[in-house]
Amino acid sequence: MNILIAGANGKTGRILIRHLTQKGHNAKAMIRKEEQTATMKELGAEPIVADLEKNTDHAFNxxxxxxxxxxxxxxxxxxxxTDVDRNGAIALIDTAKKHGINHFVMLSSMGADHPEQGVKEMQHYYRAKHxxxxxxxxxxxxxxxxRPGLLTDDEPTGEIIAQTKLENRKGAITRGDVAxxxxxxxxxxxxxNQIFEILNGNVPIDEALNHL
Structure with a gap:
């Protein structure tokens, strides 16, 4: 498949590109700056310069x-x-719908279901994701x-816990496993058409996702 990645130059985005290309997909990396194109090509992606806060129609070819x-x-x-995590995401969803995209995968956050219950300094982030x-x-x-928990840069484990709503939200998950x-x-x-939360756990990713 041809996959458009918003946030391709971020830590998770870069790992995601590698995984997608290894799986035989064509990764189309949406980046804001022309100078990021070389890095995207080195990772195996086709760079597309587009700003989430502006028109992105040209990225959907x-x-x-x-x-x-x-x-x-x-x-x-x-x-x-608000500009990126809320408005940028909403605009991209609308553009994806206009172009008849088959599927949209959203990297959200644990806590986005009830933003008002989060710690005060994070509520604006959870509200944007919500x-x-x-x-x-x-x-x-x-x-x-x-909806992952706290993201870490540790080596991926390949094992997670995934549920519609985790009873115990204490823990973290590596960016590699999220990717x-x-x-x-x-x-x-x-x-x-599922929403689910993930943390590192003791179930292989493939098995955990199959049992959602």
Whole structure:
């Protein structure tokens, strides 16, 4: 499949590109800056310069599915979070629908279901994710919404726990394992039109996703 990746130059996005290309997919890396094209090519992706906060129609030529892995980053304030994680995601969902995209995979966050219950300094982030998730749910697109816990840069384990709503949300998950889950959610029947939470656990990713 031809997969458009929003947030391709982020930590998770770069890992995702490698995994998609290893699986035989064509990764189309959406990046904001021309100078990032060389890095994307080295990773095996086709770079497409497009800004989430502007028109992205040109990025959708010959695209089968979208993975939204973009984020404003922890060093930005609430306004930038709203611009990227909420408004940028919503705009991309609308453009994907206009272009008849087959499936949209959203990298969300644990805590997006009830933003008001999160710690005060994170509520704007959870609210942005919540609003983007709700827009995708109501878009009419085929979707998968993945809500990981705390992301780490540790070596991936290949083992997770995945449930619609985890009873115990304490823990973390590696970006590498999240990238695999995102990629595996593209065409797997068990993840179609599903929202689920993930942490590192003791179940192989393939098995965990099949039992959602």
């Amino acid at each position: 010959d695209i089968d599915a979208v993975i939204f892995a973009a984020g404003s980053g922890s060093k930005t304030g609430p306004d930038k979070t 609003d983007a998730d709700e827009h995708l749910l109501n878009s009419g697109l085929s979707y998968t919404i993945v 695999v889950v995102l990629a595996e959610s593209l065409s797997r029947e068990s993840t179609q």
